[in-house]
Amino acid sequence: MNPMPSSARSGPPRRRGIARDLLWHGLNLGLPLLFVVLPILSFVLVSFWTLKDGQIVHVLTLANYRAFFTEGSYLQVYLSTLALSAQVTLINVVLATAIAVFIFRRTPRTRFLILMSFMLPLFMSYIIKIYSIRSILGQRGLLNEGLLALGLIDQPIEALLFSRTAIFIALAVLYLPYAILPIYLALDRIPANYLAASADLGATPLQALRDIVLPLGRPGIAAGAVFTFILTFGDFVTPQMVGGTQGFTFGRIVFSQFGLALNWPLGSALAVILLATTLLAVALAGLTLRREHVR
Amino acid sequence: GPKGEVRLLAYEGYADPAWVEEFEKETGITVKVTYVGGVDEQIAKMKASNGKDYDVVTVDTASLKAFADQKLIAPIDKEKLTSAKNLLPDFQPMSNATFGGATYGVPWAWGSLGMVYDKKTFPTAPDSWEVLWDPRFKGKVISLDDANNDINFGAIALGIKDPFNLTDAQLAQVKDKLIALKKNLLTYFAGFDEGTTIWSENDVVLMFSMGELAAINLQKKGFDVGYVIPKEGAVGWLDNLTVSAGTDNTDAAYAWMNFALQKKIGADMAKKYGYGATTDAPQGMDYASRLIWAQNPEDYTRRQAIWNEVKAAN
């Protein structure tokens, strides 16, 4: 059911002048069209051009898309970035769901504060945080030095930084709050008496989690997954800074085409591919929500 | 921008607040500085706005031609550049910044992409870039991440005489060389600071650096490091002051350039940031003659593609 009854669906009648109707559609379709689609559209066009001797050739061709599949290491980097983001998304959604459920099980009074304590880290610049993560995890970083000083180890642990694992950890930490918030907000709407009823029917807390909490939290979980996937798929700064020689990702390749390489056509095509990927992720998340029966 | 304003697109350290303050007091022109992190962002930004957002842009000699070809910067009007006389004689001809009969930049700051080494590990300075490939130092080497300069560096390390005009065969050679280096690398880094920070937090003994500042900063932090230009040579970079093609305020642009090219400003920059000034012989930077001064390379696009493959290689 819709919070706002409307005339458009088979809902109740509602008087609204044609002018108001136009304004409403205009605002909602016009604004994004003007500020988003039109500006971006040119890049889609550019993606079908090519570069020859440093100059753009204005002839439509699929060359850039072909290049993605056949030349260099675009496809390989794309796939490994995809895998990385998928892994981070998976682990973050699991963690964020656990944390959201944890918050949900607190008393109503404390929930908001706990939630906010998970959001607070977003207020520190991620660049500073990455620097900080590095100075903690470095071979001569705070962690190693601390452990050495305490005598817990006698050689610095080497493997903490500059590896795929490091990227994984850093991305997970940086983007965890983005997953927690939507999931929690969905859980927060679960009627209290549903839990009473499921317990009454004999469900263990775990079963209640499986049958009530998680299904009803699904829109939030999907949103959290989409956030995490998209943000990590596009982020090349973090991998580059903590990933060592493994820190090369697809976003970086896209970015590099717009610098001195001046290869906007290829860059645009790669961006379109990135867009298609993220769109697909959104669509997939949408699919899991199809069977949504709202009260 | 408004008449009484000059807009700079610059790197960190090229518009010190003290200078800005002095300039504003002197001329009544307000200074607006926009900092960028690298030349890639700079050119993307300039291209998308046709240079209309800035009056003065600092561009290094290696990318000047690209900026000029894209019509992002305008030729220098030497008449208006009254401070040109302050330039050291070496920089007076501005030859690096001249092509197609026009001069596009005024030399402003320079440095080298040399090697930083740990003095404990190397009681005497390594004399060849080859040491970076030495398996003994696996995982203790870090390298600058810069498509163009890394290829220059690879070519230099291979002993190629003209690193700016590489043949296909040479490029392939350089690529393999750089991929081979990866095995020894702990990581790449992107700026002076990243290099020094990573050095100080990890067990690093060798660095293909972004310049003198890396060594200076490490020494300030208490690390016993040295800076050397190996026998193969090293890229010398030279950043130029240029006038944006999109400016509608040429006078203010020249006012800033004339102000910046004073000897005292150059001296202050050298002191504060460790860059070589073009108006004053810098202390300790006595190796200018051994540097291979950066030039516009044969094909940026190509180089970017190759560099991407290097970085993607396993």
Added chain:
Amino acid sequence: MQPLLHLENISKRYGSVRVLDGIDITVADNEFLTILGPSGSGKTTILRIIGGFEGIDGGRLMFEGRDLASVPINRRPFNTVFQDYALFHHMNVAENVGYGLKVRGRPKAEIAAKVADVLETVGLGALGARYPAQLSGGQRQRVALARAIICEPRLILLDEPLSALDVELRAQMQRFLKSLQRRLGIAFVFITHDQEEAIALSDRIIVVHRGRIEQEGAPEQLYRRPRTPFTAAFLGENNLIPGTLTSAEGAVCQVETAAGRLQATVDGPVPSPGSPVLLAVRPEHITLTANPAPGALLAEVAEIRFLGANILIELRHPALPDTLLKVRRLADGGTTGLRIGQSLAIGWAAADAALLAAS
């Protein structure tokens, strides 16, 4: 014999509001117990405490002699039909109903069969695939009922489970509940506002008032022998006439009222003469005569209300201006002659007038 369930001296507070006070209730095996009381008297709270949804501030809750304090909701062999149904909106009717079996790990085929069976019983055989949002109020209530009974618990807690059903369905569900009780030996704790329903279904009724137990007993006993004015007025209709006790001869007392001296029968100890009392006469026990004998109580017909099977006649006595005397008659044509304004003699057998201590 040990009761199935024993609420011992339970008290409960919400903040500073005390909603239950010294509640003591036993439920025997296979008993149909109804809790009756005005809105806000604490009925739902009692049920929620039994179900384990609310903590208590005093007393104990014993099930077959074991303290339930440490038994979590899902281990209590009870099921509840919630006042607001609490159907899972993301499950369809069949899934809702089968949920209790599913969490017990029963095989799918068994669940499907039982669900179909129970849905048939509550008259929703065709609606298994619907979602709660697609049901009417009464249909939802039946789903809630089906969901609770499918597990065949030892005790079912029902909070007004039939309130949204029409008479026919209601009668049918009542029969169903009774048969369930008989067939499965389940005990019921039932909340209803419908007194006929309470009387018809219950083995025992507990009347709750302001968080305390007012009176309890078998339906007929409670109806016929209320011991407090509250019970007298609350369970079924009653005519309450205030007065003063003048004398008593055995159980039969003389009461001085504004309308004159009236007779009543007391159940239990006789109050001392001179104490204020209430005389309670059921509307169906009042006789009406058109030709009054001398000295008879005369009243004037104020309203005649057709109620279907019954007719309610309201009469005004000049000495009792604040209360209308209610008289109930079968709508069998016997009252056809009555007219508003008509004066009638009213009377009742002394045995039918109960004497209560005024509170």
Added chain:
Amino acid sequence: MQPLLHLENISKRYGSVRVLDGIDITVADNEFLTILGPSGSGKTTILRIIGGFEGIDGGRLMFEGRDLASVPINRRPFNTVFQDYALFHHMNVAENVGYGLKVRGRPKAEIAAKVADVLETVGLGALGARYPAQLSGGQRQRVALARAIICEPRLILLDEPLSALDVELRAQMQRFLKSLQRRLGIAFVFITHDQEEAIALSDRIIVVHRGRIEQEGAPEQLYRRPRTPFTAAFLGENNLIPGTLTSAEGAVCQVETAAGRLQATVDGPVPSPGSPVLLAVRPEHITLTANPAPGALLAEVAEIRFLGANILIELRHPALPDTLLKVRRLADGGTTGLRIGQSLAIGWAAADAALLAAS
């Protein structure tokens, strides 16, 4: 005279399910109209269409001659008491009740005064500061009621507004609604499952069955003269005996049934002899005699159920094995002698047995 509200030939579908079909209802100014029907028959849907919450698939909705199609919910001079209350849980009771006035921009003082007044009326004077979650079911229902009436709309739509209230409160609210109707000249469209309530309150009752109107009329008329078996069975209890019409003399007909030849009175056109009919006798119209005259209908007492003011006696006739004949008596002691198993003669006046065409 133009009706206040006119539902013209309304039909409504949910997907492929047709829930309303050719519904035609008028509501007159100041009328108390009750919609009665089994669970799921479409009552709530009718109310929601009037309120503007549901669109329609056919027909028109006219208010004082104007088509309401383009009038949004908030401009309709109606207020609704929802079946699930729909209280704003983030507002306290007073804020909930005052909401309609607040959005009309009334001054705070006026709102406070009116809210206090209305809360007093529904017996919640002290609970203005509570939140809905802190109320009992019945208390919530009263808040919903208070919230709807405070704006004094032209028409109030009530979806089982009294179902969660106990008898006493219910009677009090019924009186209150009636007085409201009289005092403010408001019209009511009322849904209830309680037939006594429907009969007592309504000026007119509409019986809905499977999305169609079955019959409508004044309560007594509908009760006494049902025209379809459904109405006969649904509104109040009835004993329905199937048979075949053999002959008719005026309105009085002879019906051949399994239990023998019986008499009934037909309302309206007489069916042709030989057609299958139902004979409907109300439980309160059946007389019981211990000493049967020869040829009398004999039945055996199967159950005696005490209902409070009434007693329900169920009898079994050997020729009618599937149906128990229900007989209602006042619980005034007149049935004390009855015992289960006893054989009695049953009878009724021909005028009290209605003849219906079997459907």
Added chain:
Amino acid sequence: MKQKAPLIDALLGLIAMAGLIALYAPLVAVAALSFFQILRVRGVMGFAPFSLEPYVALIANGEILAALATSLIVAVVASLASLVLALMFAFYFVSARRGFGLMMQVMVFLPFLLPPIITGLSLLIAFREIEFSRGLATIIVGHIVFIVPVVYRTVLVRLQLLGGSLTEASLDLGASQAQTLIHVILPQMRPALISGVLLAFAISFDETLITLFVAGSETTLPIRLWAMMRVGFVPEINALATLILVFTAVITVAIGLLQRSPAGHAS
């Protein structure tokens, strides 16, 4: 009522605790380093004694403070505007015909789905084309375009779970759509709105790559940091980051305390 589940709660608590530690470790390190700077003597790590020097230096660093001010203005305006827009879009999605809603949704989501450089460049080119000079306004627009999808999603999840009956009741009582929005819908969505706006603020406050392009000569804090990365952060950056965090925490706690819902505001 809450079903007791000590084991599950312990496990969840453990995860939450681990999450908090992971999230806060970098923050705590930054805060600590703002008071105790790392000092290495010949490569061996040590700490300088406690000092407020970075804080003193921060007060004197006009450039950074100006960048901070710009960032604050941008973040406040952009997050509030995003909230309003996100709400509008969410209502549109639930009320308009499905096709229109999806169309709007895809468009709104685009900037979030694309690499920021594309979003940044495309906006920059668009601004150039309409001769809209780059400045605070363009940064704000850039941020809004990027933030709206996040807030929209957050708000929509909540809105879709709201259910219609309270809205119906409000309209029934004569409230206009706007009144219903203000008195009924928004209060119900309060947690989503507050956290949505905080999230928006946080994203805007830290947005780098899009800002890089749409900025004219205005400099936000992240841009300043981005550029500073080349030569190194001055110590006052740690002080600044610490202060921002403390302020945010204080504000959040204050909101949290104001948020307290009425007792038992359960279902």
